Amino acid sequence: xxxxxxxxxxxxxxxxxxSDALSTARILEAAIDILDEGDEGALTFRALAARLAxxxxxxxxxxxxxxxxxxxxxxxxxxxxxxxxxxxxxPRDAIxxxxxxxxxxxxxxxxxxxxxxxxxWQNAVLRLLEAIGQCVQALGIPDEKQFHAxxxxxxxxxxxxxxxxxxxxxxxxxxxxxxxxxxxxxxxLDPGTYPFVRRVAAQLAxxxxxxxxxxGIELILRGIQTGRSVS
Amino acid sequence: xxxxxxxxxxxxxxxxxxSDALSTARILEAAIDILDEGDEGALTFRALAARLAxxxxxxxxxxxxxxxxxxxxxxxxxxxxxxxxxxxxxPRDAIxxxxxxxxxxxxxxxxxxxxxxxxxWQNAVLRLLEAIGQCVQALGIPDEKQFHAxxxxxxxxxxxxxxxxxxxxxxxxxxxxxxxxxxxxxxxLDPGTYPFVRRVAAQLAxxxxxxxxxxGIELILRGIQTGRSVS
DNA sequence: ACCTGAACACCGTTCAAGT
DNA sequence: ACCTGAACACCGTTCAAGT
Numbered sequence: 001x002x003x004x005x006x007x008x009x010x011x012x013x014x015x016x017x018x019s020d021a022l023s024t025a026r027i028l029e030a031a032i033d034i035l036d037e038g039d040e041g042a043l044t045f046r047a048l049a050a051r052l053a054x055x056x057x058x059x060x061x062x063x064x065x066x067x068x069x070x071x072x073x074x075x076x077x078x079x080x081x082x083x084x085x086x087x088x089x090x091p092r093d094a095i096x097x098x099x100x101x102x103x104x105x106x107x108x109x110x111x112x113x114x115x116x117x118x119x120x121w122q123n124a125v126l127r128l129l130e131a132i133g134q135c136v137q138a139l140g141i142p143d144e145k146q147f148h149a150x151x152x153x154x155x156x157x158x159x160x161x162x163x164x165x166x167x168x169x170x171x172x173x174x175x176x177x178x179x180x181x182x183x184x185x186x187x188x189l190d191p192g193t194y195p196f197v198r199r200v201a202a203q204l205a206x207x208x209x210x211x212x213x214x215x216g217i218e219l220i221l222r223g224i225q226t227g228r229s230v231s
Numbered sequence: 232x233x234x235x236x237x238x239x240x241x242x243x244x245x246x247x248x249x250s251d252a253l254s255t256a257r258i259l260e261a262a263i264d265i266l267d268e269g270d271e272g273a274l275t276f277r278a279l280a281a282r283l284a285x286x287x288x289x290x291x292x293x294x295x296x297x298x299x300x301x302x303x304x305x306x307x308x309x310x311x312x313x314x315x316x317x318x319x320x321x322p323r324d325a326i327x328x329x330x331x332x333x334x335x336x337x338x339x340x341x342x343x344x345x346x347x348x349x350x351x352w353q354n355a356v357l358r359l360l361e362a363i364g365q366c367v368q369a370l371g372i373p374d375e376k377q378f379h380a381x382x383x384x385x386x387x388x389x390x391x392x393x394x395x396x397x398x399x400x401x402x403x404x405x406x407x408x409x410x411x412x413x414x415x416x417x418x419x420l421d422p423g424t425y426p427f428v429r430r431v432a433a434q435l436a437x438x439x440x441x442x443x444x445x446x447g448i449e450l451i452l453r454g455i456q457t458g459r460s461v462s
Numbered sequence: 463a464c465c466t467g468a469a470c471a472c473c474g475t476t477c478a479a480g481t
Numbered sequence: 482a483c484c485t486g487a488a489c490a491c492c493g494t495t496c497a498a499g500t
Contacts (some may be wrong), residue, residue: 022484029346047472055485057476062483066474112356117348121413126420126428133427147431148437151448156383159390182352189357196364197357200378207378216383223454253465274491286466288495293464297493 022054024062024072032073035111040165043070043111071122074115078124081105082131083228091114092221095153098131099217102157106164113165117158129154140222149224157219160213203219253285255293255303263304266342271396274301275340276394302353305346309355311430312336313424322369323452326384330360330448333388334441337395348389360385372455387451391444411436 010120030051049056063069081101085094106113116124116170133150141149167178186194186201261282265274276297280287294300312332317323337344347355365382372380398409417425417432 044472046472049486054303055487056474057486058484060475062447072291095381099243117396120394121416126417126425130425130428133431137427144434146427147434148429148443149450151443152387152450155388155394155444155447157390158393159386159388162389162393163351163386165348167351185352186357194357196360196368196381198379200364202412203375203378211384212379213386215379216386219380219383219454220451221421221454222450222457223450226453275491277491280467286468288467289465291494325492 022052022058022062027052027059027062028072030075030078031069032109035073036109040114059154066205067119070115071119071124075123075127077105077109077112078102078116078127082127091135094134095132095221096214096217098128098135099153099157100214102128102209103160103164103213106161107210109169110165113161113163115166116161120158125154125158128157132157136224138169139225145224152220152224153217156216162208170171176205179207240356253283253289253293257294258283258290258300259303260288262300263307263340266304271342271345280404292442297351301346302350302355304353305343306358308336308343309333309347309358313358316362322366325369326363326366326448326452327445329366330384330388331445332439333359334391334444335396337392338441341396344392344394346406347392348396351389356385356389359388363388367455370456376455384448387447407436410438410439430433 016197027048029046031043034047034051036053043066045056045059048059052059059069062208063072081098081104085098085101106116112124129150132153136146136150136153139149183201183205186197186204189198191198251455258279261279262274265278265282274297276290277288279290283290290300294303294306309453312335316329337347343355346353350356360381363384366378367377367381367384370380414436417428417435420429422429
């Protein structure tokens with residue numbers, strides 16, 4: 001947000017404690033590194049302080065607390081997605097690209113999934129809602145239905161975020177192995193109470209998450225536009 | 232909420248430590264009470280032990296840990312929804328009722344929202360997927376598309392869960408006041424970068440969450456059925 | 463078999479004290 | 482103005498010891 005560290009330096013010869021001073025930007029960068037390397041629980045003010053070679057309390061001078069830090073980190077990742085996407089010609093393509101971009105961002109930074117589903121009015125979510133809303137508007141949906149349509153898409157994307165976040169929480173093994181395991185577990189469910197889940201267990205192992213997610217977006221778009229002409 | 236003291240008493244003269252022995256069921260009940268009274272963070276093994284008049288370690292004899300306990304609690308709440316709904320005549324009505332039931336359950340027990348979006352393969356989620364899947368099947372969707380359709384609906388519902396969970400995390404004030412506050416904050420955003428959000432801010436204050444959620448479900452259903460005839 | 467509760471290894475956050 | 486790091490008030494979980 002602010003960059004007080006951009007200051008050039010003042011006098012030579014005095015050895016500084018670190019190569020550069022602490023700053024919100026440096027803290028944010030270190031936090032994202034820690035989150036990417038470990039899981040959600042790896043981000044600790046002690047770990048962060050160690051990586052930045054400072055005391056844990058120093059961080060509080062630049063950042064309000066852990067929630068603030070996480071919100072900023074998620075916003076940083078999502079901002080990269082929305083700014084890259086907004087300027088596409090066909091609004092339907094823009095939405096597709098946007099959704100795919102969120103998927104990829106969460107895949108690359110799984111902790112973002114958890115963070116997005118923690119506070120629906122954090123900056124990252126607002127950014128997404130705005131991007132989606134602009135696309136919906138460009139789609140030619142009547143004014144009164146735009147909020148409705150955008151929030152349905154937003155809700156669906158947050159659902160992905162939650163699902164993906166949790167999915168990664170049980171990893172270590174790779175993705176397909178986890179899916180195969182889950183499919184196997186589903187097959188062992190009681191056929192009387194879980195007929196449907198058992199039946200789709202086979203499809204689970206071979207399905208493509210990303211494809212399925214985009215198809216879901218497609219589905220909602222179809223519903224939005226059908227609704228426009230029908231209702 | 233519960234009145235464990237209402238137990239009559241068993242034999243006179245021998246004072247029992249508690250009126251009845253510890254059990255998974257009693258622990259679960261106490262946990263749900265604590266979660267309903269406080270927020271998500273109120274459930275502590277120390278608080279739980281205090282309420283059950285036992286040591287914190289005793290709980291581990293009946294329950295694997297906190298994650299296990301939360302998953303069981305959420306499953307308890309969701310099971311009440313799914314078993315109540317399954318037997319409706321028209322599958323579209325069943326889905327509507329199911330979705331509404333989940334909404335109401337999360338409204339009554341906000342912590343369920345957070346828990347649902349924590350582990351996508353916990354029992355509660357499986358239960359929902361099964362219920363949704365059975366409805367989708369009854370809808371007459373072709374076999375290969377059922378998994379797809381059901382998971383889109385599931386994803387949307389999980390999105391609600393996440394959103395609602397977070398929404399409640401910032402309460403204390405009542406609902407409409409929070410919405411009014413958020414709307415006010417949205418109005419102050421930069422018109423250049425947040426034109427859409429600013430424009431819908433007014434609608435936010437007067438909108439009905441539940442109605443909007445059900446309308447979203449409707450939208451997806453429309454997309455599912457349109458897709459069937461079109462694609 | 464079941465329960466107790468002190469102890470362990472952590473957290474986020476604060477704050478007097480330093481430079 | 483900015484940083485330090487011990488201290489505070491918590492966690493979930495374990496485990497020797499009790500009944």
